[in-house]
Amino acid sequence: MTKHILPPVAKKISVQLEKHGDIRTDDYFWMKERDAPEVLDYLNQENEYYHKLTANTKDFQKSLFEEMKARIKEDDSSVPYKHNGFWYYRRFETGKDYPLYCRKEATLDSEEIIVFDNNKMAEGYSYFSQASYAVSEDNMIAAFGIDTVSRRQYTIRFKNLKTGEIYPAEIKNTTGGAVWSNDNKTVYYTRKDEETLRSNQIFKHTLGTDPSQDELVYQENDETFYTYVFKSKSKDYIMIGSDSTMTSEFRFASAAKGTTDFKVFQERTRGLEYAVSHYDDSFYIQTNKDKATNFKLMKTPVSATGMENWVDIIPHRDDTLLEDVEIFKDFLVVSERSNGLNKIHIKRWDNSESYYLPFDNETYDAYPTTNIDFDTQILRYAYNALNTPASVIDFDMVTQEKVVLKEQEVLGGNFDKDNYNMERIWATAQDGVKVPVSIIYHKDTQLDGTAPLLQYAYGSYGSTTDPSFSTIRLSLLDRGFIYAIAHVRGGEYLGRKWYEDGKLLKKRNTFTDFIDVSKHLISNSYTSASHLYAYGGSAGGLLMGAIVNMAPELYNGIIAAVPFVDVVTTMLDDTIPLTTGEYDEWGNPNEKESYEYMKSYSPYDNAFAKAYPNIFVTTGYHDSQVQYWEPAKWVAKLREMNQADTKIMFHCNMDAGHGGASGRFEALKEIAEDYAFLLDLESITQ
Template identity: 70%
Template sequence: MKTLHIIFILSLIFATSCKKDTMTTSDTKIKPPVAVKKPTNLEKHQDIRVDDYFWLNERENEEVINYLKKENEYNEKMTSHTKEFQDSLFQEMKSRIKEDDSSVPYKLNGYWYLTRFEKGKDYPIYTRKKESLDAEEEILFDCNKEAEGHSYFRLSGLNISPDNKLAAFGVDTVSRRKYTIQIKNLETGEIYPERIETTTGGSTWAADSKTLFYTKKDDQTLRSNRIYRHVLGTPVSEDVEIYNETDDTFYTFVYKTKSKKYIVIGSSSTLTSEYRILKADDPTGEFKIFQPRERNLEYSIAHYGDHFYVLTNVDEATNFKLMKTPEKNTSKENWKDVIAHRDDVLLEDIEIFKEYLVVSERNNGLNKINIKRWDNTADYYLPFDNETYTAYVSTNPDFDTKTLRYAYNSLTTPNSVIDFDMEIKEKVVKKEQEVLGGKFDKSNYVSERVWATAEDGVKVPISLVYRKDLKKDTGNPLLQYGYGSYGSTIDPYFSTVRLSLLDRGFIFAIAHVRGSEYLGRSWYEDGKLLKKKNTFTDFIACSKFLIDKGYTSKDHLYAMGGSAGGLLMGAVVNMAPELYNGVIAAVPFVDVVTTMLDDSIPLTTGEYDEWGNPNEENYYQYMKSYSPYDNVTAQAYPNMLVTTGLHDSQVQYWEPAKWVAKLRELKTDNNLLLLHTNMEAGHGGASGRFEALKEVAEEYAFLLDLESINN
């Protein structure tokens, strides 16, 4: 999550029964920065937009950096009265976390792998033990040591060679998601001199433990567009380009099937996919196209025996179906149904074992895990008994096992990692997340799912959690969270940090708006492209419902979203600002039209199927009608905290910076408007687990301060 900031109060008494008069620049002598207006005409389709703050996209311009620093200084001054409270919140949240924690080990190719943390340290330590958990621990990477000297550090794509002797890994020290891949000899500890720059961080070994396939990114757009083959001990400059994805609306990736038999190159856009396969023991061979791409044909593949299993939307299977095809005849005319399409069940994923097929589904918004024997002697679902839970298949690298590992949590129940014997139908909880401090009792909290009615009559689900002793119908403070894009579903999940809000009287709500796949694929289709506004109106409908039903009031309702969820925040504060006392917009995608017209910006071209291509006039006009930056107007806005990262590769820092500058110019209220730019980080915020908590503490202090809660 991202940082936030708060209002500076000299001496003001707030009445809890009415909307509080928040601090303004006229209440204090602290003046906010004013961005210089330098009008730039942006013309498309004979329409001219005047962008007074277009110059803020000059990342290397000292004037831009100085402006961002002034906004940070303003934020610091306006929130200085909450610094002790922020520290208290940070310590409180940290105290619930088991610092010397470790993951549940999993076995792969003769070794048990686990990740652990040491007390007081921010970064993970990756280890393994040979054959037995009682064996001597071998430290693969201590990221605490690796991170020394870096303000940001992330290790990604850890990949062990088939002979267990080498580890390929990617490192990012800028937070731009441009990883450098290196190779470590696990027997000697030597890190080889090869440095493969500007990659995704991920890679996969061929069967010979000498050949490594990896994905390069375009240096400017950061699109993953090329697959290379590297041979151990040879210069990186001699690496062979295996595949070049020339369609700039697609990205590409490479991986190995669970069976270890095939190397797979995938190409994907929002609506279309394509795969190429090569036997892992023939790394210099030629990849074969599995099924040529067709517009709107999506599929993914898993190998088992002499067949591939294909999860696909072919033949208008909107919610997807499962098919299979011989490994030597993979084009779609050979695909045969295994699990037919169902109108009311979204088929999300599969996990293949020697004797079992495990299917992840979603029905009426709820996760389902279906277990089937290949010989058809068993077919059943794991039992889950409430409406606000999250369950998902976890790490299962072992093919020849009867044990399924899955995870379960809910809004009131900490996460559990569970091993389930698929034959005798018995489960063993391998680990339940510990909530330290001695104060947490899950029986003190209650969750529920309610349904709002959107303006077009559609029912929109909301997941809620709050303390059992909370008195309803009293206008409680409520934080409503939303995302609603890319088909990404925010499931009801447990959070130890969220307890700091719940225990201070807040209700937490997740609005499952259209644009996600919470209610199936059609739920996503109804919240994208020329139906995108459904996402925003759904969120507003949820807010009105929560107010009408007495969960909260306009004076105590808060909204939060990040990235595309930040776009959601920008849209709703333009459309219904009167509903919210405060809004947090983290790394918000708010300058939709300008960004989508600039194909040099990372990720833009791959987004056309999500938002539309504004080079086409109908999409241009529709985007313009909701783009938060283009629709800022002279009206009152809620108290707002906006966050960004200077090195963000997904939502460039200048989008929120421009948005805040324009809001300052036009808004008619005296409410707080804060911009915090993390000058060291990117889209994901701070890299250390405790540094990230400090950012959450800032966000919570912003909300709590608006409620006059300071302890």
């Protein structure tokens, strides 16, 4: 990297922020003024500095991009699934960034019908995203959502699939999804609060009417909850869900016609979580009722849904997390997790048979996919591993025979999964807890402490990072990098308690687990501090911010993507999108104990004078989840505090949001930037 180029210097305007008698000084609070000329000027200066600083890697970035792109089958397509007499699938065309959504009537030999061509729809937009679309039960009308800004505020439109006509009605500021009643003329959708972007209203729209006349069906007034709507797999019920981090509530109504008469399934009770599936004359409930930390499966009659009527079907197990269920006419399929590993449990309703699908390693990911029909003995599931491309498999639950419908192709001709070694190891955290780590590396890479290693984690919201395959990652592995996923507390890899022990007033466990994994990898000669790198995004970007303050000496480089780093200020501002719904995850800083605990780890508040490693921070100007000013302020403060001769770089995509660039190949260019940053630090130039 070029050393003599000077970074932009952000002006300092001190703002005093007081809470609970404590005063924090924020010199860069002014960056919150979205679209202000001085803010845009500063962000553009940062981008210019980034491009100058990385000019020496531009050609390498291009070759990395072409290399990653070359492994992807450009004219790829998904495995078709059948629904209401039509086969649906998605496909790409060579050289194009966006998918085509297609269907065929009756048989796969029928003529293809292109429902949506996102390449044409994206023309003229720097960003484009189509939400999933929903087709009416008579197969005639598709409701679809479009976002061209990247704020995740979708506009719903309607398309006549017989004539191709796009109806004039536009329903703005939605989540993008729509749910049809069985009358083929009524849809339900979720609208967002304009300011906070919280999903807080369910509306009913009748085809052919003015959306301004749509009827409000449900309003979620509790600012810590969000709401959503869906149809039961049985097609008998429209369901409205309301969720917070710790509590659930559902309403249901007949899907026969466009009703507004919804009945509460079970009133919300603080700490009670549940999810509902319908089959025949019963509802099936996944729930933590009765202190079932890892969840259990219960059942109740359609006519009596209160929890006093719920009875156990699968009891709670301390060593097994119940993640999901899939209901069939003769079989119940349960997605479980024990000792960190996905398991698919198949059992007959009459209890005459019960077995697990066999998997033969510890670094795989398996899960049911599209299973729309009740009356079938075929389960469709997906499987992949760190060294094994993804497969879609149809499994006959009666004969126990499987058919691999598709295996992901890795183009280029030189991929062989046997060239890569996989391991699962366990690191000891500072409190004695064992933290699992999934690892992959090329068989020629020596484990003598000299190899570069990229360590990844997320570690929040109970979201589990399973060890899955990536063609993109091969560009690091084939250049001698080791890749390690740290399954830190805050995710659910080892069950619900693993999540509970990494949130609220135990959040620091997430950070110390990651650091202790790093120490373990160094002490066991996987790498060394001069070759260790860390990556995380969003809440994982918070993790990056925390570890770089707590143990900067362990890392040569850090990539923090859309990082949530100004924790205290953001969580005190309930006008910022998503804030109030996060109180049960991070705590409510309006309460002194939570405030002080958050302040103890908030990356922005704990950036003090020290020797920081090389850091690359990315964000999107339109990000609705982590606002652009958090990483912008953090970078300015890090530069001010840095005592080392290292580079702190910041790239703000002015056209993107939380997910980065749209289009499968544009997104690869951003990954090429990340990889070039790492490889340049290792003096790897080709």
